Amino acid sequence: MTYAYWVILIIDALLGLLLLFTKRLGTIMYPIALVLLINLVEESVAYYFKVKFRNNLGVFFFFNPFEYACLAWFFYYNITYLFFQKTIKASIAIFFGFVICYLYFFIKLTPLQAKVLLDYVVVTKGVLLIIWAIAYIVNIFDQIGKYKKLSVFVLMVAAAILFYSCFSILFHLSEIYLFNYSELHKVPLTVMFSAQNKAHMYASQQYAAVKPLLYLTNILLYLCIFVALIKSVAVSKKAIN
């Protein structure tokens, strides 16, 4: 599944880059093309750090706000509620502010503490994205009276982000729980993160079960983005003709 993830990510990122440079991408899809590029760079740098330094947590911590900013920017474009637009703007600033302030301390933390903090960052990102996705879905019904067209591919991407964020929260919360439990009860992490750890807790099984589903929803998200990118070009061509 990891290979499938890499393949679809590379295809999406290259497609996004190509469309960005050839200026054939609709404005609404700019943030999505950017998030693909950021993801590709993030994953590549993280892989390099993992091989070279055996610790890539800092990379994820650094790239997370950029990733969030792009996805939030995507919702900012598509939500017309003034309150949500202001809140999204503020949330991007707060997210960046938090990560910049904590980056120095993050490097000094032990890998375990750093991982927990990173998990909290990802969970926060997930919660915010779920809120924006729900606001977007409510917003599309409100737009009916204003004669605004619904773009199915934007809806598809928003729904995929919603699904991915839900599994991301489930996964990272169980991870936080397992780390904390391991610390508190001095149980080795290898035991905690084993799917066979039935004796200890349900969280271990949840963690093991959600992991492939998280991959699946991530691949689903990239597939939806792929379709949306292709569709965006088709729509632009139609508009030109």
Place this chain on the structure above:
Amino acid sequence: MSDGFDFWILLTVATGILILFVLFIVVILFIYQRKTFEHQQKVVAIEQNLKQEILKTQIEVQDQTLTYVSREIHDNITQVLSFVKLSLGVVSKDPEQTQAKITESRELLSQAINDLRDLSKSMSFDTIKAAGLEKTITLELERINKSGLVKADLYVEGDPFSLGEKNELVLFRIFQETVNNALKHANAQQLKIELLYSPKVFNLTIADDGVGFPTSILDEHRGSGLKNLQNRAALIGGTATIESSPGNGCSVKIALDPLLENMYADADYSNSIS
């Protein structure tokens, strides 16, 4: 064995998630389509209602014009022409006064011709269409001032622009009704009409110095005419504010957003999915 079992569970859950995802989008699209359909039906109903109301307004304006024309013909022109007929009848019997009578008759005929010319300018839907709201109100006020029943002043702020034929017709009918109310029920001596044209708002204010009334009658059945004003204003996307108290006259203010109004008037049913 256990791994195999886990694989099948995982595959089932993964398939379930994919189906759930597709279902999620399909359900949203289904609800969206249904809501769009409902909205379109509502808009069609509003359009039909608007058409009926415009037709009614047109008939009312026409009716008022005909009443005015018939009254003018009966009270004024017929009297003048009858007098001319009598004068000319005297000419044959009294040759000494021939020249004086002919001169008098010519003057009276000129007056009748002028009155008929004024009548031809009477308000109709075509006048509003051709001249616009501001000009039509000016003509109507000239006629009212000429009647001597009341002194009416018009103040225009901003550069007048068209609000659309139908909307101007409704606004003119509101103006006519309000002026009629002031003349019939309020015993007003003075009328003040204000037109405010700005890109964001259009205001038509009709204020009189009549006897006034408690605005509580709006909530009772007695104020049905005033309620009708508010309903008419709402029909074109505007609001009617009625302010009055006993002894302090009455002010009716119609406000509408010209941009919103254009959007409403030009609305097409383009809600669709791309």
